[in-house]
Amino acid sequence: MKNMRLNLIAAVCDNMGIGKNGDLPWRLKKELKYFSAQTKKVNNPEKKNVIIMGRKTYFGVPESKRPLPDRFNVILTSEPEKYEFPSEVIVAKSMEDAFLKLDEPKIKDQIENVWIVGGHSVYKEAMESPMCHRIYITRVMSTFDCDAFFPTIPDNFNRIKNDEDIPEEVQEENGIKYQYQIYEKV
Numbered sequence: 001m002k003n004m005r006l007n008l009i010a011a012v013c014d015n016m017g018i019g020k021n022g023d024l025p026w027r028l029k030k031e032l033k034y035f036s037a038q039t040k041k042v043n044n045p046e047k048k049n050v051i052i053m054g055r056k057t058y059f060g061v062p063e064s065k066r067p068l069p070d071r072f073n074v075i076l077t078s079e080p081e082k083y084e085f086p087s088e089v090i091v092a093k094s095m096e097d098a099f100l101k102l103d104e105p106k107i108k109d110q111i112e113n114v115w116i117v118g119g120h121s122v123y124k125e126a127m128e129s130p131m132c133h134r135i136y137i138t139r140v141m142s143t144f145d146c147d148a149f150f151p152t153i154p155d156n157f158n159r160i161k162n163d164e165d166i167p168e169e170v171q172e173e174n175g176i177k178y179q180y181q182i183y184e185k186v
């Protein structure tokens with residue numbers, strides 16, 4: 001796992017917000033489908049991707065929809081004994097602990113990519129890691145009342161052209177404009 005490249009994915013509004021009251025500040029169905037498609041995408045159909053998230057992000061997903069299907073769900077919490085998790089999720093006490101757990105032979109061989117899916121401190125730690133490769137950001141072009149925010153993108157990331165299957169043009173849903181962007185470490 002040490003050589004594994006990490007990708008981040010986040011939807012971020014003009015004031016850098018990502019969440020409010022444990023939920024997303026907006027309802028963008030197509031954007032959620034994009035998140036799902038990106039994080040599920042594999043070249044080898046025998047493999048699956050990993051999504052790593054903080055405890056609040058995990059519990060922010062409606063109960064009926066978690067763990068998120070077709071991906072290894074890794075949840076970070078300093079108090080794993082305090083919460084109930086289904087047996088198929090991987091619970092880790094730190095990012096390092098998460099990578100140790102993913103490094104176990106039975107799991108390691110089934111992994112294609114690792115996606116960091118939030119929230120604030122998980123994004124920050126991952127962006128500062130030498131393993132971080134790309135940041136997939138959906139720029140939500142409005143201001144929302146938020147209580148969780150995306151950290152500042154380090155200077156050593158530059159915007160690049162989108163992958164072929166990701167539209168460059170501005171999208172619109174429910175009167176809210178947004179644009180898919182990709183940043184890559186220089």
Ligand SMILES: NC(=O)c1ccc[n+]([C@@H]2O[C@H](COP(=O)([O-])OP(=O)(O)OC[C@H]3O[C@@H](n4cnc5c(N)ncnc54)[C@H](OP(=O)(O)O)[C@@H]3O)[C@@H](O)[C@H]2O)c1
Nearest residue numbers: 010011019022023054055056057076077078094118119120
């Ligand atoms: N717009 C987006 O793309 C997007 C993406 C993700 C989330 N969100 C939103 O953001 C909000 C949640 O984000 P958040 O920043 O408030 O919380 P979060 O990062 O999801 O969860 C924070 C918790 O995760 C655990 N944690 C984080 N880093 C850890 C580490 N290195 N080691 C061990 N435990 C760690 C801690 O849990 P314990 O307190 O249990 O120790 C911490 O209190 C929600 O509103 C959600 O809907 C939005």
